[in-house]
Structure formats: C-alpha cells, structure tokens
Amino acid sequence: MKKQYQEYMLEQLKAIMAIDSPSGYTAEVQEYMNAELTRLGYKPENPYKGGIRAHLGGEGEPIMLMAHVDTLGAMVDCVKPNGRLMLSRIGGLQATNVETMNVKVKTRFDGEYEGTIQIENASSHVNLELATLKRDFMSNMEVVLDEDVRSAEDVAKLGIRAGDIVAVEPRLTITSKGYIKSRFLDDKASAAVLLALAKMIADENSQLKRSIWISFTVYEEVGHGACHGIPEGIVEMMSVDMGCVGDTMTCTEKQVSICAKDGGGPYNYEITTALLKAAIDNNIDYAIDVYHAYSSDVDAALRSGYDIKHSLIGPGVYASHGYERTHIDGLTATFDLLVAYLL
Numbered sequence: 001m002k003k004q005y006q007e008y009m010l011e012q013l014k015a016i017m018a019i020d021s022p023s024g025y026t027a028e029v030q031e032y033m034n035a036e037l038t039r040l041g042y043k044p045e046n047p048y049k050g051g052i053r054a055h056l057g058g059e060g061e062p063i064m065l066m067a068h069v070d071t072l073g074a075m076v077d078c079v080k081p082n083g084r085l086m087l088s089r090i091g092g093l094q095a096t097n098v099e100t101m102n103v104k105v106k107t108r109f110d111g112e113y114e115g116t117i118q119i120e121n122a123s124s125h126v127n128l129e130l131a132t133l134k135r136d137f138m139s140n141m142e143v144v145l146d147e148d149v150r151s152a153e154d155v156a157k158l159g160i161r162a163g164d165i166v167a168v169e170p171r172l173t174i175t176s177k178g179y180i181k182s183r184f185l186d187d188k189a190s191a192a193v194l195l196a197l198a199k200m201i202a203d204e205n206s207q208l209k210r211s212i213w214i215s216f217t218v219y220e221e222v223g224h225g226a227c228h229g230i231p232e233g234i235v236e237m238m239s240v241d242m243g244c245v246g247d248t249m250t251c252t253e254k255q256v257s258i259c260a261k262d263g264g265g266p267y268n269y270e271i272t273t274a275l276l277k278a279a280i281d282n283n284i285d286y287a288i289d290v291y292h293a294y295s296s297d298v299d300a301a302l303r304s305g306y307d308i309k310h311s312l313i314g315p316g317v318y319a320s321h322g323y324e325r326t327h328i329d330g331l332t333a334t335f336d337l338l339v340a341y342l343l
Contacts, residue, residue, distance in 0.1 A: 001332045009196035009331060010174065012036070016188045020104060020167035022073020022090050026050055026218040029069045033216050036195060040202045047229035053215040056201050058208030063236040065212070065338070066297045067191040068220035071184040072321060074137070074166040076105065079156070083149035084142040085115070087166060091221030095135035097322040102169040103143060110159025115145040171323065178328040179253065185317050185324040186242040191216055193334050194240055206343060217297050226297035227304040236271065236309040239296035240334065242317035244289060251287035251316040253326045256333035259312040262291040264299035271311045278340040285333050287316070313337060
C-alpha cells in the first residue's frame with residue numbers, strides 16, 4: 001500500500017468516526033460518503049432504505065465489496081420520573097462496555113444534549129453493592145443528562161422524548177506504535193479501507209479485470225444491512241468487515257483475517273481458497289479463522305434470497321463491540337489483499 005493511500009485511509013477513518021451513525025440515524029454519514037465518492041469521480045447511488053453504492057469500473061463477472069457505516073447505539077426508551085433516561089439498545093451494545101461513557105442525545109426538533117451512561121446510584125461511597133450488581137439497560141442503567149433536570153417534566157421542556165437516538169462517544173486514538181483504538185472500528189475501519197481502494201483505482205486509472213462495485217450499508221448492526229440494494233447481475237459479494245481476535249483465534253490486530261465460517265455457516269470454499277492463495281503468493285500477513293458468534297452483510301444477502309458467491313475478510317479487531325483495537329498494519333494488509341485478489 002502506497003503511503004499516500006495509507007494517509008488518505010487514516011484521514012477518512014478520522015472523518016467517518018467523527019460522524020455519529022447508530023443504525024437508523026445514518027443520513028449524515030451517508031451524505032459524507034456520497035460527497036467523498038463524488039469527489040473521487042464516481043457516481044454514488046442511494047437505495048430507498050439507505051446506504052451508498054458506487055461502480056468503480058470494469059467489465060465482466062461483477063463483484064460487490066461491502067462495508068457498513070452504521071454503528072451500535074441506543075434509543076431513549078422512556079424518561080424516568082427523576083429526569084434520567086432509560087435506554088433501549090440498538091444492535092449488540094453491552095451495558096458493561098458503555099458504563100461511564102459520554103453520549104449525545106439527538107432530539108428530533110430541539111438539537112442535541114450531552115450526558116453520561118451510568119448505573120443507578122453510581123457513587124461507590126454510597127452504594128455498597130455497586131461492584132457486584134449486574135448491569136442491564138432495562139433495569140438499572142440510565143443516561144444522566146448534563147442539564148439541570150430533576151423530573152420528567154424538566155426533560156420534556158428540553159424536547160427529549162422516547163425514540164430519540166443516543167450516540168456513544170467513539171474516543172478514537174491512534175498511538176505512536178500504529179495501534180488504533182476506538183469504538184466502532186466495526187466497521188468504520190474497513191469503510192476507510194474501501195474508500196482508499198476507490199481512490200487508488202481513480203488516481204491510477206487502474207485497469208480492472210472485472211466489474212467492481214462498493215457498497216456501504218447502514219443497517220448491518222441490526223441484521224438486515226444487505227437485504228436490499230444489490231445491483232442486478234452481481235455474482236459475488238465480499239463483506240469487508242472486522243476480523244475476530246481472541247481465544248481460539250489465530251488472528252492479531254496487525255493481520256487481515258479470512259473467515260472460513262461464521263454463525264451463518266461456511267463461506268464459499270473456492271473463493272476463500274483463492275483469497276488464501278492471494279495472501280500467500282503476495283506475502284500478505286494473514287490469518288484464517290472460524291468465527292463463533294458472528295454474522296455479516298453477505299449472510300443477510302443470502303438469507304434474502306440473493307444467488308451469490310460469498311466471502312468475508314477484514315482487519316483483526318480486538319474487544320469487538322467494546323472499546324476496540326486494531327492496527328494500521330491490519331488495515332494495510334486488508335487493502336493489499338483486496339488489490340491482490342481483484343487487480
């Protein structure tokens with residue numbers, strides 16, 4: 001990966017991370033992706049449901065590369081009598097992973113407000129059972145607003161109501177050693193990789209061996225991201241998402257992960273083999289693993305009845321759905337594998 005594309009990739013990662021985009025609240029990130037793809041010389045399209053797709057060029061045996069730009073988040077379930085907010089989670093948000101995190105409450109008509117997710121009675125000098133309580137959004141977790149509110153009536157005056165989106169602060173940090181720490185690297189890291197690929201193809205006027213589409217879905221975290229919006233004639237789809245890092249996995253944050261099987265079953269054997277061969281032949285640092293608790297956009301496409309060959313790759317990401325960590329080398333290896341496989 002050339003330095004200019006790596007720098008562009010990291011710039012785009014920072015830009016996308018700065019946009020709050022829980023599933024169902026993705027208009028701003030969609031607008032950003034549209035503008036960036038247009039700036040690169042492409043003609044993005046937006047399905048009615050939401051999302052972004054663009055044809056990068058080429059002819060013959062069309063493939064679609066998919067990443068998602070929606071994230072985990074929450075929605076105001078109700079306003080409690082004391083002015084605190086009860087939450088209903090969006091996607092697999094875990095209470096234990098977001099306790100004490102700063103959030104923004106996005107009202108429909110009255111702007112946004114800041115607050116913090118806390119457990120009820122959160123002072124350890126007062127609550128002697130604090131350390132042993134099970135955290136649960138529907139029983140004892142709440143948003144403490146950074147406003148002078150003491151009642152549901154006070155909150156209503158701010159314009160906050162049930163159904164408002166609650167976005168968790170991502171806290172993006174890139175260390176001097178190249179590690180990238182943030183919430184929502186799943187899957188904004190791979191979205192940045194696909195933008196870098198699109199830029200390289202545009203800048204270098206690459207001669208493509210086949211027709212290549214990219215797609216950024218906006219409902220992946222709730223399970224139906226790629227249930228729509230696939231152009232006619234697509235024969236192969238690849239999810240460019242996060243690779244799993246943890247016990248029984250061989251992948252690290254500095255590698256690209258090739259998934260052989262996830263919760264939806266095995267990925268296409270021949271394509272997975274071709275990806276493995278491309279990594280080996282091009283000296284790309286890779287791992288191949290079986291993911292135990294995982295489902296991707298291409299799984300959603302298959303469940304919707306699309307007749308496609310399917311695969312899944314992505315940079316290794318540790319602590320998924322929490323405060324995640326990957327590495328610039330993992331993003332670079334993912335980019336390099338895409339180039340080796342496609343070009």
